């Protein structure tokens with residue numbers, strides 16, 4: 001039974017996890033840098049890499065202790081090799097390859113989005129393949145035709161902002177700190193009015209999406225509401241209504257594109273992953289589509305983590321190599337991983 005150590009450092013989460021073929025994830029350590037980046041309104045790449053560097057060794061010690069596994073019993077080390085921030089990726093790649101070299105273990109380079117895409121399989125091995133994967137995160141919004149594990153075709157993409165980015169940028173307009181998606185979703189739960197913001201490209205024939213126009217539309221809406229208020233400020237209920245309107249617009253587009261992809265490919269299994277996949281409103285809307293068989297990652301593995309990288313490593317164990325050359329790929333298409 002194989003045991004894989006996975007390392008994730010592509011953006012602002014430092015993660016290490018151990019996947020055991022017989023029992024699943026046996027330890028998972030995650031350090032989020034969000035409190036630091038919050039001060040700047042977004043991820044500062046240089047600070048991200050320095051922070052990964054200062055935390056990662058401690059996480060490694062923690063995980064060995066928690067998993068009660070000797071490093072010598074690990075069969076392979078998988079790590080995120082891209083896409084992501086160059087310096088941040090280098091920290092994970094350096095630790096993974098130097099550790100593997102010292103232990104004489106093979107390494108497996110994992111595409112970050114493949115990690116997300118496979119994460120729903122962490123607690124459900126019976127998802128039928130082929131399936132349609134919808135990766136909805138802060139950096140990506142991609143529809144992928146999963147022909148088999150390792151063979152992916154991008155069938156839809158955002159032309160500009162990612163869905164998570166649209167959540168974060170509109171949240172910022174409502175005074176919510178980065179990354180605002182989760183907090184905006186909480187506000188939206190108490191919203192009463194839907195201002196019917198535009199749902200760009202919802203009815204076009206392609207599977208592509210566009211979310212950047214939503215920022216301008218939200219900005220215009222905020223100004224209009226403020227002007228009608230006595231002291232030119234948003235009331236708390238206005239913020240909730242705007243949040244609801246934003247959330248409805250984004251999630252309507254996502255669901256419509258998934259439904260379209262399913263009809264075009266004649267595949268009804270849809271696997272949703274990435275930070276936005278934890279959104280309750282999105283899940284409720286998908287639940288209404290009984291023609292789709294929808295799967296999600298466990299809630300704690302929707303956003304970036306190393307459990308998904310360790311698991312992806314397990315699925316590609318055959319490709320593990322004793323090649324310790326570091327070659328991170330900040331830009332890397334999921335179509336060209338093999």
Ligand code: KG4
Pocket residue numbers: 011136137138139140163164165167168179180181182185274275276278279280302303304
């Ligand atoms: O997958 P992830 O951790 O990072 C990337 O690889 O980009 O996703 C983070 C994104 C952020 O934009 C965050 O605001 C969004 O996921 N997010 C949410 C929710 N939870 C996280 N967006 C909407 N509703 C949520 N509940």
Ligand code: ZN
Pocket residue numbers: 112116137274303304
């Ligand atoms: Zn991610």
